[in-house]
Amino acid sequence: MLTHLINGISLGSIYAIIALGYTMVYGIAKMLNFAHGDVIMVGSYASFCFMMYKNVPVPLALLLSIVICTVLGITIERLAYKPLRSATSLAVLITAIGMSYFLQNLALIIWKADPKWYPDIFKDTAAIEIGGAVVKPVAIVSILVNLLIMITLTLFTNRTRMGKAMRAVSEDKGAATLMGINVNSTISITFAIGSGLAAIAGFLLCTTYSRLEPTTGSMPGIKAFTAAVFGGIGSIPGAMIGGILLGIIEILARAYLSSELADAIVFGVLIIVLLFKPNGLLGKKIREKV
Amino acid sequence: MTSIKKASVNSKKAFLNYALVIVFYVVFQTLVSTKHITNSLKGQLIPITCYMIMAISLNLVVGISGELSLGHAGFMSIGAFTSVIVTSALTGLPGIAKLVVGIIVATVIAAIAGFLIGIPVLRLNGDYLAIVTLAFGEIIRNIITNLYVGIDGKGVHFSFLSPDGLGMEATGKIVVNGPQGALGYTKLATFTAAVVLLFIVLIVVQNLVNSRTGRAIMAIRDNRIAAESMGISPMKYKMLAFTVSAAMAGAAGAVYALNYSMIDPKKFDFNTSILILVFVVLGGIGNLTGSIIAAGVLVVLPELLRKFGDYRMLTYAVVLIFVMLVTNNEKLKGRIDTFFKKLRMKISKGGRKK
Numbered sequence: 001m002l003t004h005l006i007n008g009i010s011l012g013s014i015y016a017i018i019a020l021g022y023t024m025v026y027g028i029a030k031m032l033n034f035a036h037g038d039v040i041m042v043g044s045y046a047s048f049c050f051m052m053y054k055n056v057p058v059p060l061a062l063l064l065s066i067v068i069c070t071v072l073g074i075t076i077e078r079l080a081y082k083p084l085r086s087a088t089s090l091a092v093l094i095t096a097i098g099m100s101y102f103l104q105n106l107a108l109i110i111w112k113a114d115p116k117w118y119p120d121i122f123k124d125t126a127a128i129e130i131g132g133a134v135v136k137p138v139a140i141v142s143i144l145v146n147l148l149i150m151i152t153l154t155l156f157t158n159r160t161r162m163g164k165a166m167r168a169v170s171e172d173k174g175a176a177t178l179m180g181i182n183v184n185s186t187i188s189i190t191f192a193i194g195s196g197l198a199a200i201a202g203f204l205l206c207t208t209y210s211r212l213e214p215t216t217g218s219m220p221g222i223k224a225f226t227a228a229v230f231g232g233i234g235s236i237p238g239a240m241i242g243g244i245l246l247g248i249i250e251i252l253a254r255a256y257l258s259s260e261l262a263d264a265i266v267f268g269v270l271i272i273v274l275l276f277k278p279n280g281l282l283g284k285k286i287r288e289k290v
Numbered sequence: 291m292t293s294i295k296k297a298s299v300n301s302k303k304a305f306l307n308y309a310l311v312i313v314f315y316v317v318f319q320t321l322v323s324t325k326h327i328t329n330s331l332k333g334q335l336i337p338i339t340c341y342m343i344m345a346i347s348l349n350l351v352v353g354i355s356g357e358l359s360l361g362h363a364g365f366m367s368i369g370a371f372t373s374v375i376v377t378s379a380l381t382g383l384p385g386i387a388k389l390v391v392g393i394i395v396a397t398v399i400a401a402i403a404g405f406l407i408g409i410p411v412l413r414l415n416g417d418y419l420a421i422v423t424l425a426f427g428e429i430i431r432n433i434i435t436n437l438y439v440g441i442d443g444k445g446v447h448f449s450f451l452s453p454d455g456l457g458m459e460a461t462g463k464i465v466v467n468g469p470q471g472a473l474g475y476t477k478l479a480t481f482t483a484a485v486v487l488l489f490i491v492l493i494v495v496q497n498l499v500n501s502r503t504g505r506a507i508m509a510i511r512d513n514r515i516a517a518e519s520m521g522i523s524p525m526k527y528k529m530l531a532f533t534v535s536a537a538m539a540g541a542a543g544a545v546y547a548l549n550y551s552m553i554d555p556k557k558f559d560f561n562t563s564i565l566i567l568v569f570v571v572l573g574g575i576g577n578l579t580g581s582i583i584a585a586g587v588l589v590v591l592p593e594l595l596r597k598f599g600d601y602r603m604l605t606y607a608v609v610l611i612f613v614m615l616v617t618n619n620e621k622l623k624g625r626i627d628t629f630f631k632k633l634r635m636k637i638s639k640g641g642r643k644k
Contacts, residue, residue, distance in 0.1 A: 032417070083615050084619060091614055102611065270422070278415070280418070
């Protein structure tokens with residue numbers, strides 16, 4: 001039981017890191033960035049290539065993949081989303097889907113369809129025992145990384161000037177512009193942070209499951225998006241809680257109910273939660289004025 | 291006066307859509323009978339028609355009713371598998387009767403599913419509604435992936451999670467085999483049948499949109515509170531649109547599945563839902579003509595791009611992004627509009643000179 005719980009929290013931590021990318025972008029640009037899952041995939045391939053082909057040490061490879069994803073995130077935003085800032089949300093959604101197709105097919109051409117096996121960097125480390133539960137080291141690392149990111153991000157949005165600007169833009173774009181905040185660069189930075197986190201999530205995801213192919217990012221992407229909505233989209237702690245709960249539900253459903261129906265159970269729980277809390281667990285309720 | 295004018299414009303538009311479908315049918319039927327068509331395109335004719343129906347069906351929800359649905363492939367899947375089971379169970383009937391019964395049962399089952407799913411879904415708003423339709427789409431796929439159906443002398447047997455629970459006679463045949471999907475059933479769909487269905491769907495949707503009910507649905511989309519205060523029940527009308535849409539998606543799924551002799555539940559995943567949404571958005575939200583054309587062009591486009599080889603889907607993605615940027619960016623749109631205006635002026639001037 002405890003093993004499953006820890007594994008669930010670990011998977012949930014990865015979902016949470018991805019969900020942060022969705023929720024931050026949604027909070028500030030009011031758009032669903034469907035290409036986010038594919039940024040994860042690109043990040044994973046990048047760190048894979050640095051480690052396997054260039055023999056770059058692991059931390060440096062991770063750092064380089066973060067840089068690549070950050071640049072990719074900013075580029076996507078500038079090229080595809082920025083020209084559509086005043087367009088309808090559906091138009092932006094379809095563009096994001098187009099971007100997702102683009103990245104997947106680009107990866108298909110560069111790295112081919114056959115799956116790559118991501119190296120297990122923790123293979124020399126023994127499994128860790130906590131209170132009778134035996135867990136893989138990567139699970140503990142995921143949880144710790146997630147905690148670190150969570151604390152840093154909370155401090156960043158609450159304490160720094162840039163974080164304040166981000167909150168201001170998400171609250172009211174017009175007023176933020178009048179206060180002298182550069183809305184465009186704030187949105188770019190949000191995309192940069194989200195995409196950088198995607199690289200970390202990709203690294204953890206592939207170290208856990210080791211299978212890497214051009215569609216690797218899409219299912220975790222959808223799940224993390226669900227997690228973001230689960231917790232209340234736009235809210236950073238919401239993404240965290242949503243992600244972890246989703247991970248726990250998935251692992252427990254897989255272990256105790258049915259591994260075939262795990263996805264259906266996860267989505268079923270989501271539907272039930274949304275019926276009782278229509279704005280997610282921590283989402284703000286928007287009052288309707290007539 | 292304006293209302294009469296508007297109505298006549300609507301009926302003109304409706305007429306245009308019927309004409310479009312007839313032209314589409316006549317042109318391709320002629321091409322097929324005179325063998326002026328490549329085999330790959332010929333094989334695509336029925337799927338194209340099904341996607342046109344799907345696009346119209348989704349447009350009813352997204353465009354007319356104004357709710358974003360990301361799980362429409364789920365209803366298509368329900369229709370597909372229902373029709374396969376029904377047509378396999380009906381023995382001794384001629385092919386066309388099997389096809390008609392299959393489509394009707396698929397439509398009814400998909401409508402029921404749409405109604406049941408609509409109860410929780412339509413209580414939500416905006417992105418939350420979208421994510422729940424996505425969730426239902428995934429749940430349907432997940433359930434059908436674990437569904438086993440067999441047919442023997444006694445009738446139809448259902449089992450969940452494993453084929454052991456079927457309890458069939460030795461002569462029984464498994465029709466739906468879990469993750470492998472449905473295998474080895476008879477192809478029944480014809481291009482004519484698909485186009486007839488498209489025509490019926492078009493009649494239903496256009497008459498619905500131009501009726502009192504349709505205006506009520508659009509009133510709720512434009513301003514829910516105002517509509518409610520006029521005595522229109524939002525839940526009732528949204529539900530109507532959602533159920534009709536699900537029913538049509540089920541019919542499309544039925545024809546789609548019966549065009550092959552095997553069908554995989556993975557075919558109807560999130561990506562298919564998104565693909566149909568792309569048709570609707572590119573064709574113009576709420577615009578049925580646009581949906582039909584966009585579905586046709588976008589299903590054929592990857593075929594036409596075949597000479598790009600590996601770069602086929604990449605090109606498709608670039609075209610998609612480019613079209614969205616051009617049609618939705620104010621600056622670019624303005625430039626294109628002025629370009630066309632100038633062009634039109636030149637043409638009309640040239641005409642006057644003559």
